[in-house]
Amino acid sequence: MEPVTLSDILKIISQKLEGVFNADEIQSLKKLIVESILDIPYHSVFLNPNDEVKPEKLKEFDRVLTDIIAGQPVQYAIGYTHFFDLKIKVNPSVLIPRPETEELVSLVVKENRTKTPTILDIGTGSGCIALALANTIPDSRVTGIDISDDALTLARENAELNGLNVSFIKSDIFNPLALNNLHFDIIVSNPPYVRESEKPLMKSNVLDHEPHLALFVPDEKPLIFYEAIVNFAFNHLNRDGQLYLEINEALGNEVSELLKSNGFNDVRILNDFRDRVRFAVAKSSN
Structure with a gap:
C-alpha cells in the first residue's frame, strides 16, 4: 500500500463528501476533521503536504467520514465541539x-x-x-x-x-x-x-x-x-x-x-x- 500524505487526505475527504455537502461545508469539514484527528493546526497541512499519515489515523479518518456521510453530526463523529473558547466533549x-x-x-x-x-x-x-x-x-x-x-x-x-x-x-x-x-x-x-x-x-x-x-x-x-x-x-x-x-x-x-x-x-x-x-x-x- 502506497503511503498517504497530508495532501492526499484533503483530496480523499473532498471526494468522499462531494455530493453530500456543498463546497463551503466541505471546506469547513476538512479543517475540523483534520485538526481533530491529527491534532495539528490546519495550516500545517499546506506547510508539510508530503508528510505521511499513519495507518491508525487513516482508519480514524475512514470511520469519521463514514459516520458523517451516514448523517451523524460531525461533532459526535469527532467527539467534541468548541464552546466559548472551551473544548467540550460530546456524544x-x-x-x-x-x-x-x-x-x-x-x-x-x-x-x-x-x-x-x-x-x-x-x-x-x-x-x-x-x-x-x-x-x-x-x-x-x-x-x-x-x-x-x-x-x-x-x-x-x-x-x-x-x-x-x-x-x-x-x-x-x-x-x-x-x-x-x-x-x-x-x-x-x-x-x-x-x-x-x-x-x-x-x-x-x-x-x-x-x-x-x-x-x-x-x-x-x-x-x-x-x-x-x-x-x-x-x-x-x-x-x-x-x-x-x-x-x-x-x-x-x-x-x-x-x-x-x-x-x-x-x-x-x-x-x-x-x-x-x-x-x-x-x-x-x-
Whole structure:
C-alpha cells in the first residue's frame, strides 16, 4: 500500500463528501476533521503536504467520514465541539451546543462579570454553560444539575479536560431534593422546549442522533420545564437574584406571563442574533 500524505487526505475527504455537502461545508469539514484527528493546526497541512499519515489515523479518518456521510453530526463523529473558547466533549447522550446558547452565556457574563455569584445551571448536559460561566466569571461558584448519569459523567470529564472547578450533581428539577438547602445568585437553563408538533421542521441529523429527552416537550404542556424551573427559582434565588432562560421563539409571551405571575420583576424577552425571540431574563422579588 502506497503511503498517504497530508495532501492526499484533503483530496480523499473532498471526494468522499462531494455530493453530500456543498463546497463551503466541505471546506469547513476538512479543517475540523483534520485538526481533530491529527491534532495539528490546519495550516500545517499546506506547510508539510508530503508528510505521511499513519495507518491508525487513516482508519480514524475512514470511520469519521463514514459516520458523517451516514448523517451523524460531525461533532459526535469527532467527539467534541468548541464552546466559548472551551473544548467540550460530546456524544449522543447530550445535545450539541448551539450558537444561541453561547449568546445566553454571553448575556450572563456581560451582566455579572464583575460579581462573585453562586450559579446554578439546570439541565447541564455536557456542562458547556456551567463550564463557560466558571471560566469567564473567575470568582463564581458554579453547580450544574442533570437527571442523566451519562450526561453528568461527560460534564465531569469536560471539567477535568478544561481544568475548571464545577460541581455536577444528579438532580431532577421536578423533585430537586439534592438542592433543598442551596440558594443561588444566578440560575440559568436551556431546557427542552421544542414542541412535538415542531419535529417536521427539524433536520434529520438532529432527529436521528440527538437525545429527544433534551429536546422535546408535549404540545399540551410546552412550558412544563419552565414551570418547574420558575417554581424552584422563586424559592432558591437570593434577593435580587437573576434567572436566565433560553426559550422557544413562539412562546415568548407565555414565558413572560409565567414569570410575572410567579412574582418575578424586570422581566425581559430578548432576541438572538437571528432576530428571533430566544431568551427570558427576570429578577427575583425575594
